[in-house]
Amino acid sequence: xxxxxxxxxxxxxxxxxxxxxxxxxxxxxxxxxxxxxxxxxxxxxxxxxxxxxxxxxxxxxxxxxxxxxxxxxxxxxxxxxxxxxxxxxxxxxxxxxxxxxxxxxxxxxxxxxxxxxxxxxxxxxxxxxxxxxxxxxxxxxxxxxxxxxxxxxxxxxxxxxxxxxxxxxxxxxxxxxxxxxxxxxxxxxxxxxxxxxx
Numbered sequence: 001x002x003x004x005x006x007x008x009x010x011x012x013x014x015x016x017x018x019x020x021x022x023x024x025x026x027x028x029x030x031x032x033x034x035x036x037x038x039x040x041x042x043x044x045x046x047x048x049x050x051x052x053x054x055x056x057x058x059x060x061x062x063x064x065x066x067x068x069x070x071x072x073x074x075x076x077x078x079x080x081x082x083x084x085x086x087x088x089x090x091x092x093x094x095x096x097x098x099x100x101x102x103x104x105x106x107x108x109x110x111x112x113x114x115x116x117x118x119x120x121x122x123x124x125x126x127x128x129x130x131x132x133x134x135x136x137x138x139x140x141x142x143x144x145x146x147x148x149x150x151x152x153x154x155x156x157x158x159x160x161x162x163x164x165x166x167x168x169x170x171x172x173x174x175x176x177x178x179x180x181x182x183x184x185x186x187x188x189x190x191x192x193x194x195x196x197x198x
Contacts, residue, residue, distance in 0.1 A: 021045075026058070029069055034076035041070030042084060043096035067099050074110075077152045079117045086110035105141050108133055112145035120157045122146075 022045045028036035039045070043066060046053055053059055070088070074081035087093075088100040090107035115123040122142055133141065149155055 034073055034078050037069040038073035038078045038081050041066045041073060046095060063099060066096055075152050079158045082110050082114040082117055086114055104133060105137050109141035109144040112142050113148050116145055116149040117153060117158050
Protein backbone atom coordinates (compact mmCIF):
# COMPACT_ATOMS: atom_id res chain seq x y z
CA UNK A 1 0.00 0.00 0.00
CA UNK A 2 1.36 3.42 -0.95
CA UNK A 3 2.12 5.89 1.83
CA UNK A 4 -0.68 8.24 0.72
CA UNK A 5 -3.22 5.40 0.67
CA UNK A 6 -2.05 4.20 4.07
CA UNK A 7 -2.26 7.70 5.56
CA UNK A 8 -5.77 8.03 4.17
CA UNK A 9 -6.74 4.70 5.78
CA UNK A 10 -5.35 5.91 9.11
CA UNK A 11 -7.46 9.07 8.95
CA UNK A 12 -10.60 6.97 8.45
CA UNK A 13 -10.19 5.21 11.82
CA UNK A 14 -13.04 6.27 14.06
CA UNK A 15 -11.91 8.47 16.97
CA UNK A 16 -13.94 6.28 19.33
CA UNK A 17 -11.62 3.37 18.49
CA UNK A 18 -8.68 5.43 19.72
CA UNK A 19 -10.50 6.09 23.00
CA UNK A 20 -11.29 2.38 23.32
CA UNK A 21 -7.61 1.64 22.78
CA UNK A 22 -6.67 3.90 25.71
CA UNK A 23 -9.20 2.16 27.94
CA UNK A 24 -8.04 -1.29 26.87
CA UNK A 25 -4.39 -0.37 27.43
CA UNK A 26 -5.21 0.87 30.91
CA UNK A 27 -7.08 -2.34 31.72
CA UNK A 28 -4.24 -4.53 30.41
CA UNK A 29 -1.65 -2.57 32.38
CA UNK A 30 -3.66 -2.84 35.60
CA UNK A 31 -4.05 -6.58 34.94
CA UNK A 32 -0.23 -6.88 34.91
CA UNK A 33 0.45 -7.46 31.20
CA UNK A 34 4.17 -6.50 31.07
CA UNK A 35 4.34 -4.67 27.73
CA UNK A 36 1.04 -2.92 28.45
CA UNK A 37 2.53 -1.69 31.75
CA UNK A 38 5.48 -0.26 29.80
CA UNK A 39 3.28 1.45 27.19
CA UNK A 40 0.93 2.80 29.83
CA UNK A 41 3.86 4.07 31.90
CA UNK A 42 5.27 6.10 28.98
CA UNK A 43 2.12 8.20 28.78
CA UNK A 44 2.39 8.19 24.99
CA UNK A 45 -1.36 7.67 24.79
CA UNK A 46 -1.76 11.25 26.06
CA UNK A 47 0.19 12.84 23.24
CA UNK A 48 -1.91 15.20 21.13
CA UNK A 49 -5.04 14.68 23.21
CA UNK A 50 -7.63 17.40 23.49
CA UNK A 51 -6.93 20.45 25.62
CA UNK A 52 -7.87 19.76 29.20
CA UNK A 53 -6.88 16.09 29.27
CA UNK A 54 -4.77 16.72 32.38
CA UNK A 55 -7.88 17.74 34.32
CA UNK A 56 -9.54 14.33 33.90
CA UNK A 57 -9.78 11.56 36.51
CA UNK A 58 -8.13 9.18 34.00
CA UNK A 59 -5.06 11.41 33.78
CA UNK A 60 -4.85 11.68 37.56
CA UNK A 61 -5.00 7.89 37.80
CA UNK A 62 -2.23 7.60 35.20
CA UNK A 63 -0.08 10.18 36.99
CA UNK A 64 -0.30 8.24 40.25
CA UNK A 65 0.30 4.79 38.75
CA UNK A 66 2.71 5.37 35.83
CA UNK A 67 6.00 5.27 37.80
CA UNK A 68 5.07 2.00 39.50
CA UNK A 69 3.91 0.54 36.19
CA UNK A 70 7.24 1.38 34.55
CA UNK A 71 9.24 -0.17 37.39
CA UNK A 72 7.01 -3.25 37.25
CA UNK A 73 7.61 -3.46 33.48
CA UNK A 74 11.36 -3.42 34.12
CA UNK A 75 11.01 -6.11 36.77
CA UNK A 76 8.87 -8.17 34.35
CA UNK A 77 11.70 -8.17 31.79
CA UNK A 78 10.73 -5.40 29.35
CA UNK A 79 14.09 -4.03 28.13
CA UNK A 80 12.71 -0.74 26.79
CA UNK A 81 11.86 0.16 30.38
CA UNK A 82 15.59 0.41 31.20
CA UNK A 83 16.16 3.11 28.57
CA UNK A 84 13.05 4.96 29.65
CA UNK A 85 14.03 4.88 33.34
CA UNK A 86 17.60 6.03 32.65
CA UNK A 87 16.20 9.18 31.07
CA UNK A 88 13.35 9.57 33.59
CA UNK A 89 15.69 9.65 36.58
CA UNK A 90 17.99 12.20 34.93
CA UNK A 91 15.76 14.69 33.10
CA UNK A 92 12.24 16.07 33.10
CA UNK A 93 11.84 16.57 29.37
CA UNK A 94 8.54 14.88 28.72
CA UNK A 95 5.29 14.24 30.51
CA UNK A 96 6.13 10.85 32.04
CA UNK A 97 9.78 11.69 32.81
CA UNK A 98 8.63 14.52 35.08
CA UNK A 99 6.93 11.98 37.36
CA UNK A 100 10.30 10.60 38.49
CA UNK A 101 12.64 12.38 40.92
CA UNK A 102 16.11 13.26 39.70
CA UNK A 103 18.37 10.54 41.05
CA UNK A 104 21.84 10.15 39.58
CA UNK A 105 22.43 6.69 41.10
CA UNK A 106 19.15 5.39 39.68
CA UNK A 107 19.85 7.08 36.32
CA UNK A 108 23.28 5.48 36.06
CA UNK A 109 21.99 2.09 37.26
CA UNK A 110 19.40 2.06 34.48
CA UNK A 111 22.00 3.27 31.96
CA UNK A 112 24.24 0.38 33.00
CA UNK A 113 21.26 -2.01 32.78
CA UNK A 114 20.55 -0.76 29.27
CA UNK A 115 24.19 -1.39 28.37
CA UNK A 116 24.06 -4.90 29.84
CA UNK A 117 20.90 -5.63 27.86
CA UNK A 118 22.44 -4.38 24.62
CA UNK A 119 25.97 -5.79 24.87
CA UNK A 120 26.28 -7.89 28.01
CA UNK A 121 28.75 -5.43 29.56
CA UNK A 122 28.55 -2.26 31.63
CA UNK A 123 29.73 1.00 30.10
CA UNK A 124 30.94 4.48 31.03
CA UNK A 125 28.90 7.14 32.77
CA UNK A 126 25.39 7.95 31.59
CA UNK A 127 25.74 10.85 29.12
CA UNK A 128 22.81 12.89 30.49
CA UNK A 129 24.22 13.03 34.03
CA UNK A 130 25.18 16.46 35.30
CA UNK A 131 27.18 15.31 38.31
CA UNK A 132 29.79 12.59 38.45
CA UNK A 133 29.13 9.79 40.89
CA UNK A 134 31.65 9.06 43.58
CA UNK A 135 33.24 5.60 43.64
CA UNK A 136 30.70 4.17 46.12
CA UNK A 137 27.74 5.47 44.09
CA UNK A 138 29.26 4.09 40.92
CA UNK A 139 29.66 0.65 42.50
CA UNK A 140 26.11 0.77 43.88
CA UNK A 141 24.62 1.67 40.50
CA UNK A 142 26.52 -1.12 38.71
CA UNK A 143 25.51 -3.65 41.39
CA UNK A 144 21.84 -2.67 40.97
CA UNK A 145 22.11 -2.99 37.19
CA UNK A 146 23.70 -6.41 37.41
CA UNK A 147 21.06 -7.59 39.90
CA UNK A 148 18.18 -6.38 37.69
CA UNK A 149 19.85 -7.90 34.63
CA UNK A 150 20.09 -11.28 36.31
CA UNK A 151 16.74 -11.30 38.10
CA UNK A 152 14.46 -9.70 35.52
CA UNK A 153 16.22 -10.54 32.25
CA UNK A 154 17.98 -13.85 33.01
CA UNK A 155 21.28 -12.13 32.07
CA UNK A 156 20.07 -12.02 28.46
CA UNK A 157 21.23 -9.68 25.69
CA UNK A 158 18.75 -8.14 23.24
CA UNK A 159 19.56 -7.42 19.60
CA UNK A 160 18.09 -4.31 18.01
CA UNK A 161 17.37 -2.58 21.30
CA UNK A 162 17.63 1.16 20.81
CA UNK A 163 17.84 3.78 23.53
CA UNK A 164 15.55 5.93 21.41
CA UNK A 165 12.99 3.17 20.91
CA UNK A 166 9.68 4.84 21.61
CA UNK A 167 6.38 3.02 21.52
CA UNK A 168 3.63 3.57 19.03
CA UNK A 169 0.17 4.02 20.45
CA UNK A 170 -2.96 4.56 18.35
CA UNK A 171 -3.91 8.21 18.28
CA UNK A 172 -0.49 9.70 18.98
CA UNK A 173 -0.26 11.03 15.42
CA UNK A 174 3.39 11.17 14.59
CA UNK A 175 4.98 8.56 16.82
CA UNK A 176 5.57 6.49 13.73
CA UNK A 177 5.37 6.74 9.97
CA UNK A 178 1.89 6.98 8.48
CA UNK A 179 2.67 3.89 6.41
CA UNK A 180 2.72 1.93 9.68
CA UNK A 181 -0.65 3.09 11.00
CA UNK A 182 -1.68 -0.34 12.19
CA UNK A 183 1.10 -0.34 14.75
CA UNK A 184 3.46 -3.19 15.50
CA UNK A 185 2.37 -6.78 15.81
CA UNK A 186 1.78 -7.94 19.38
CA UNK A 187 5.07 -8.72 21.05
CA UNK A 188 6.71 -9.21 24.35
CA UNK A 189 9.49 -6.75 23.57
CA UNK A 190 11.26 -4.88 20.78
CA UNK A 191 14.47 -6.80 21.39
CA UNK A 192 15.14 -10.35 20.29
CA UNK A 193 16.53 -12.19 23.28
CA UNK A 194 19.71 -14.21 23.14
CA UNK A 195 21.61 -15.58 26.05
CA UNK A 196 24.79 -13.75 26.98
CA UNK A 197 27.75 -15.36 25.27
CA UNK A 198 25.77 -16.60 22.24
